[in-house]
Amino acid sequence: MPRLEETIVVNRSRHDCFRYLADFSTIEQWDPGVYRAEKKTAGLPEVGTLFDVTLSSAGRRIPMHYELTQLVDDQRLELVGSADGLSAQDVISFETVDETTTRIHYVAELEFSGVMGAVAPALKPWLNRVGQKAVEGMARALEPPDALAQRTVVDRVKERTVLPAAWDFTQRGYLKMEHKGLSEFVDGQTAVVTGPTSGLGLAAACELARLGADLILVGRTPEKLNRAVEEITAFSGRSDDDIEVVRANLLQLQQVRRAAHQISAATDQIEILVNNAGALFDERAETVDGHERAVAINLLCPWVLTQSLIDELDAGDGRVINVASGGMYTQPLRLDDMQYQNEPYDGPKAYARAKRGLVALTDHWADAFEHRSITFNSMHPGWADTPGVRQSLPTFYNLLGRRLRDARMGADTVVWLATAGAVEGVSGQFFFDRKPRPKAIFDGTQVTDDQRHRLVQWLRQQG
Ligand SMILES: NC(=O)c1ccc[n+]([C@@H]2O[C@H](COP(=O)([O-])OP(=O)(O)OC[C@H]3O[C@@H](n4cnc5c(N)ncnc54)[C@H](OP(=O)(O)O)[C@@H]3O)[C@@H](O)[C@H]2O)c1
Numbered sequence: 001m002p003r004l005e006e007t008i009v010v011n012r013s014r015h016d017c018f019r020y021l022a023d024f025s026t027i028e029q030w031d032p033g034v035y036r037a038e039k040k041t042a043g044l045p046e047v048g049t050l051f052d053v054t055l056s057s058a059g060r061r062i063p064m065h066y067e068l069t070q071l072v073d074d075q076r077l078e079l080v081g082s083a084d085g086l087s088a089q090d091v092i093s094f095e096t097v098d099e100t101t102t103r104i105h106y107v108a109e110l111e112f113s114g115v116m117g118a119v120a121p122a123l124k125p126w127l128n129r130v131g132q133k134a135v136e137g138m139a140r141a142l143e144p145p146d147a148l149a150q151r152t153v154v155d156r157v158k159e160r161t162v163l164p165a166a167w168d169f170t171q172r173g174y175l176k177m178e179h180k181g182l183s184e185f186v187d188g189q190t191a192v193v194t195g196p197t198s199g200l201g202l203a204a205a206c207e208l209a210r211l212g213a214d215l216i217l218v219g220r221t222p223e224k225l226n227r228a229v230e231e232i233t234a235f236s237g238r239s240d241d242d243i244e245v246v247r248a249n250l251l252q253l254q255q256v257r258r259a260a261h262q263i264s265a266a267t268d269q270i271e272i273l274v275n276n277a278g279a280l281f282d283e284r285a286e287t288v289d290g291h292e293r294a295v296a297i298n299l300l301c302p303w304v305l306t307q308s309l310i311d312e313l314d315a316g317d318g319r320v321i322n323v324a325s326g327g328m329y330t331q332p333l334r335l336d337d338m339q340y341q342n343e344p345y346d347g348p349k350a351y352a353r354a355k356r357g358l359v360a361l362t363d364h365w366a367d368a369f370e371h372r373s374i375t376f377n378s379m380h381p382g383w384a385d386t387p388g389v390r391q392s393l394p395t396f397y398n399l400l401g402r403r404l405r406d407a408r409m410g411a412d413t414v415v416w417l418a419t420a421g422a423v424e425g426v427s428g429q430f431f432f433d434r435k436p437r438p439k440a441i442f443d444g445t446q447v448t449d450d451q452r453h454r455l456v457q458w459l460r461q462q463g
Helices: 014-022 024-030 114-142 153-161 163-167 171-175 199-210 222-236 253-266 293-308 310-315 326-330 347-368 387-392 394-403 407-419 449-462
Strands: 003-010 034-039 050-057 060-072 076-083 086-098 101-112 190-194 214-219 243-247 272-275 319-323 375-379 430-432 435-437
Touching: 003 114, 014 024, 014 076, 014 086, 014 101, 014 114, 024 034, 024 050, 024 114, 050 076, 060 086, 101 114, 153 163, 171 407, 190 199, 190 293, 199 214, 199 222, 199 272, 199 387, 199 407, 214 222, 214 253, 222 243, 243 253, 253 293, 253 310, 272 293, 272 407, 293 310, 293 347, 293 449, 319 347, 319 407, 326 347, 347 375, 347 449, 375 407, 387 394, 407 430
Parallel strands: 190 214, 190 272, 214 243, 272 319, 319 375, 375 430
Antiparallel strands: 003 101, 034 050, 050 060, 060 076, 076 086, 086 101, 430 435
16 A cells, blocks of 8 residues: 655645645645546535545546545544545644644555556555655645746747747646645635626636635626525635625626625725626627627726726725736727727627727726726636637637636636735736736737827726
8 A cells, every 4th residue: 555645844824724725626726646626515624525636647637536534623634535446545734833834744545456556566656756746736835936927938939929829828828837826815805706607707706715705796697696606605615695796787887887886885995806707799789888899898897897996996905807818919909999880890809909908908007006005917818618708709619629728727817816925016917827928919919108098088988
């Protein structure tokens, strides 16, 4: 029976370490041998909680099931795991070194059967390396870097050659990230998330709730909002008392303003605002306010909502995160035709131009509020399998299939921007996979200061 045993000392309190690891599905963030993991039992982890863990080995995906068999608060976790030809018993124990330092002892006893049983002794050195990498990853996740990672020379070359860079928009880019941990708790902070009923918004809301944020969810369909609350509480173990729901069709500026009023009435302090709701339309149509729909939901909605909540954001040293799109790289800002009236409608182009506007607006806010305590950053999530992508880009969806990210991978940079100490005070940047990226690659797509100024004038005229 191979036994792996590792000890690490990390600069985190014992309670933080225990809290992060008790939800064993975080293993997907720290063990490089794990592809994905999911908590299958709703609520906070307790004895009997089940986890599905998908291992990744030599290009194969191996499903494994774990059960939490012992949980002693801040002291000890025991799990039993099983897969085809393998059973495992994991014990993670926690010992205080001092107030901010914890010793974590990890023991895994593995038992192989069948063919694997015969070769197990020969696998011992390899298994030891796997165990070592897992605890090194655990230490990295619990001690997040306090400085921003910068683009490497390889990143810069790829950006110039476009296609290889775009290949990283698939799950490949996320999986090769060295730091995937999300362990910086934000207890008591208020996070407003638009579009939380599916895809990236739902994934971000789940993770922010697990990290301790109280949520205000802004969406249009009551049933979908109720289902989102159920999913978030099941994922995070939080109570539905920690989640408020605000109903608004974000295509209509009157309703965006009303949502902002409701939010202001509910809280006088916002630490996190995620402008995530967005959509790509096949055909041109106008909202009740006479706005083309892509520009309304992707640009005018964040404009009105954020402007309306500036005081609450200021009070909360707020972080505003605007969800843009890599498609933005292909389009310039078209101030001469913001509503896409002068040429035959092209949904992906209209969407990309609106997102280009959103990134330019993020820069405007970062400059305009430099003297206040609010930060504004935009990001793009890569290409993720969400209802939005399936519905609006079916050919693209079928082409990329399983290479697409899942929603959690797409939402990772949103949650990281909302919580990471490394982003404290950083404003006006455009992120992908936790690194600042260029805002324009192709000639003629860079937004000048004058264009930005005129964009804001146009936005002010709309609402
Ligand atoms: N998935 C990707 O690969 C990808 C790539 C680049 C950028 N993005 C961006 O990521 C964000 C999230 O997209 P997603 O892929 O997660 O799509 P999604 O699954 O379709 O989610 C979109 C969210 O926005 C909400 N929404 C749309 N129109 C609304 C309206 N008029 N009023 C209120 N809520 C509205 C949706 O609510 P309902 O449930 O009520 O429809 C849903 O909660 C968007 O800004 C999108 O542009 C996604």
